[in-house]
Amino acid sequence: MIKITFPDGAIREYQPGTTSLDIAKSISEGLAKKVLAASVNGEVWDATRPIYDDSSLKLLTWNEKEGKSTFWHSSAHLMAEAVESLFPGVKFWVGPPVEHGFYYDMDLGDRKITEEDLKVLEKKMNELAKTNSTYIRKEISKADAIDFFSKKGDEYKLDLLLGLEDGKITFYTQGGFTDLCRGPHIPQTGLIKAIKLTSIAGAYWKGDEKNKQLTRIYGITFPAQKELDEYLQMLEEAKKRDHRKLGKELGIYTMDDDVGQGLIMWMPNGTVVIEELEKLAKETENAAGYKRVVTPHIAKESMYLTSGHLPYYADSMYPPMELDGEKYYLKSMNCPHHHKIFAAEPKSYRDLPYRIAEYGTVYRYEQSGELFGLMRVRCLHMNDAHIYCTRDQFASEFRAVNEMYQKYFKIFGIEKYVMRLSLHSPDKLGKKYVNAPELWKETEEMVRQVLIESDIPYVEVQDEAAFYGPKIDVQIFSVIGREFTLATNQVDFSQGRSFKLEYTTADNQTETPLIIHRAPLGTHERFIGFLLEHYAGRFPTWLAPLQVKVLPISDKFADYAQNVLESLKKADIRAEIDNRPEKIGRKIRDTEMAKVPYMIIVGEKEVNETKVSVRRQGRGDAGSTSIEAFIKEINEEIKTRSGG
RNA sequence: GCCGUUGUAGCUCAGUGGUAGAGCACUUCCUUGGUAAGGAAGAGGUCGUGAGUUCAAUUCUCAUCAACGGCUCCA
Structure with a gap:
């Protein structure tokens, strides 16, 4: 007889050569009908395969992933x-x-x-x-x-x-x-x-x-x-929450054959979302000691030869334009321009860490078959910044960036993501990756330590690093299951040397800084595409293109409604009025469908009581209150960026 | 870039070798209505673009552009 140990620790004896299916039958016929396979000593086996030795057994059904x-x-x-x-x-x-x-x-x-x-x-x-x-x-x-x-x-x-x-x-x-x-x-x-x-x-x-x-x-x-x-x-x-569908329905963005593939035009509603995101980023980065910079969209070939981008990424850059015998490229990354800003003034260790940020516009000639709504485009706006620091400062700077991610994700309620430590592949040194084996080893270990010390769950993946160093990518999934890198935090031990960036140390030596490339909010395109799906189009009030719609019961109350609208606008709330000669039920339906977070309904009752009736999108009637109280409440919600 | 599918009104879609239709949206009029669709009338498309076959093409053929589903790629 052989001993079979079940997941609950129970042990039963069976004839050698018995199958998992036989064992299931011995427990119940109903179970036997559901058994698809079995985990035998941790290995997934056919349920019909005979077992000859003492084993641990877990029957696998449709409820198990392996089943x-x-x-x-x-x-x-x-x-x-x-x-x-x-x-x-x-x-x-x-x-x-x-x-x-x-x-x-x-x-x-x-x-x-x-x-x-x-x-x-x-x-x-x-x-x-x-x-x-x-x-x-x-x-x-x-x-x-x-x-x-x-x-x-x-x-x-x-x-x-x-x-x-x-x-x-x-x-x-x-x-x-x-x-x-x-x-x-x-x-x-x-x-x-x-x-x-x-x-x-x-x-x-x-x-x-x-x-x-x-x-x-x-x-x-x-x-x-x-x-x-x-x-x-x-x-x-x-499909209903696909950002391409919602983006169109909500007037967020558009594309046009005459403009070109993968080139997004942000419509007024989308632009509101962009501006709110930039406001958040600027506040956050300002508080974290970043300075803002602005750089041009093009640069000469020589810069991309210096940076090392051209040999690695020429195929995914738009072909150059020739001017005065010089080749100019549309920038596909902001870092070289930022390095030039670093290099513009001599730096001492006292200036470090030197953090510069820009919502930089970059152009990438992605293969035509790769383009995908807002998630994969050819012109993108990066929540970019570069941190130039000493080796001693690296860990705390890198950790601070990771903390910034977490802070953002909390605001947006982003819970389903995977942190990916992207490492190089040693056999591709000198091809896909800068040939500096020691630096790779050292910096990869630095990044791993930061993750471990910060207690952030992550997975390690080979052959996903940037050409200039390892990175942490935050992977998210679109509603139709495609995986994308939402945010990225990268180490760069290479470009500092390529650009001959240096600072004077305390003992009057020159050193090359380490560089951190980071984009916690990724790009406007991908981030807003993600948010559309994440919120199913129902943006929290602070991000909503239109925050309040005022709905008069009939045009008898148009003046009162107009006054309400003026008060809202004075309080910097994005509000509109629906003066169509429609019934209130119709106005509510249309506003619900447009996913406007608040509706204010005014009729005879409200005029008599100098109040407003509030309705929340998706939640129905929220009672009546004074316009002042409503403004105070919604402003608090907007200020704290809550909801969603 | 590669394989496959698709391309008709703002949106969703029907249809035909003899120069097009529905619902919703839109405009106007009537209705002044209390928490998810009031009624009527009207306007709107050279059927993605170019070429070919044909007496005749939106319909057939080819090319091209774009979108979609994958593959490859993704600083």
Whole structure:
């Protein structure tokens, strides 16, 4: 007998060779029907795989992350089976589960797959699922595996096999489909009850754009139709808060073919948001000892040769314009200009840390396929600043920047983000990264220590650093699940030397300062895109383009309403009046839809009592009060930047 | 940049080888109404752009631009 230890610590004995599924059945039939896989000694196994030794066991169902991914992985195989039956001769690459569903990459030769085909494939998958075939695991020798795929003529699987060790190769078969796969898989196809193939895309083989592009089909499946319906419903909801949709509805920004791709024009409402953000940044930076600067949008080639940007980033800069025999580039970063400001006057250690900030406009020639609403654009306004400091000052300066992030995030109620410590990749020194191995090591450790000391949770990622040093990126996700860097805090040990920046030390030596590049609010474009989705378009009052709408019940009360409006404007509150000859219900509806935080309703009652009735967007009637009291209250809310 | 999809009124979308339609929004008039849509009338588009096929193109073909879904990229 073997001993099986359950998550709650209970130990039970079973015959050797029993499966997780058998064990589940011994507990309850209901549970057995839900088991998708099992974690055996911490390793995810097929629920149908026999266990021969004493083990710890956790049964995995749809409620567990690993259960879902196993389910989707098996769904990818089911899809491949359907594809193979419809498109004989198709060659497969890989088909993993992803965060929401799965995909499979394949080479269809000259054939093209269409949206119509997806429907046919879904139908076929449903048929195959109903046959309730079991997923059968088989260990196979490398030679036999190579033989199998040679006969099939699948060079992609053969390529995969090259990297695998003999003796550790497994095949999985369900129905008429056999695939090279390490598994695990769910017990039978019948568990897959709801199927939706979501999109067709191209994907480079092995993710390299020099390679052939394969066809990728994305899909998602569920153990019940209800869950698929809920998922589709959720997608609809997400679409409603897509910043591109809200940005248009709320008059935040626009783009135009005649202006160019990725070039945002901020409309009056968007400009209010920008100005409020800048006000916040200026207050915050002023309090933190930053000075403000303003620099031009272009610079000569020589500066970007000095900075080292050109060799690394020429492709993503707009091509230069030639003037008087000189090449001028649109700036794609503000740092070189700021370095020139640092260098304009001699510095001593007494001047450090020297902090200069600018909402700098930069232009980046992003690949056309990359552009995405406000999140990825070609002209951006950075909440930029550079801190020049000594090595001793570095940790406290870097920590102060991180604290500034936290302060901002608290104001905006930003909770869902990932702090990413982005490190270099040693094999790319001299190519993607400045060739200074010692400095990389040293500064990466400095940054890591600051994070650890500040007790900030973070993840470390290789090969994501800037060319001039390691950085901390704050990663956020758009409503449709795309990941973006919202804010960044970077170390630069390179440009100080390139620009020959120096300061005089206390013992009259010259030193090169360390530089911190930071942008806690990222860019206006990305930050406002993020905020639109974060608030679902309902900006807190301090950011709202229009803060109060005055709604007279009828035009008999227009004069009184006008007086209310004047009082609000005098108090610097962004307010408008709705004088249309519409019923109050209609005016309220339109204002609710425009997501204006406050409505003031005035009619006979208010005129008689010299009061105003207040309604909060999304929350309904808030009672009546004097106009003075209302102004005091809303001003307090605006001043403290609360809400949201 | 690559693969795929799409492009008709301000918005959402229907439609046709014989020079276009709906709902909402908009304008005007009537209604003076108390917390999420009052009624009527009207105006608005050379069907993304350019070329080709055709007696005739918004519809078919090609090119081009842009948007969208991915891939690659992202200082």
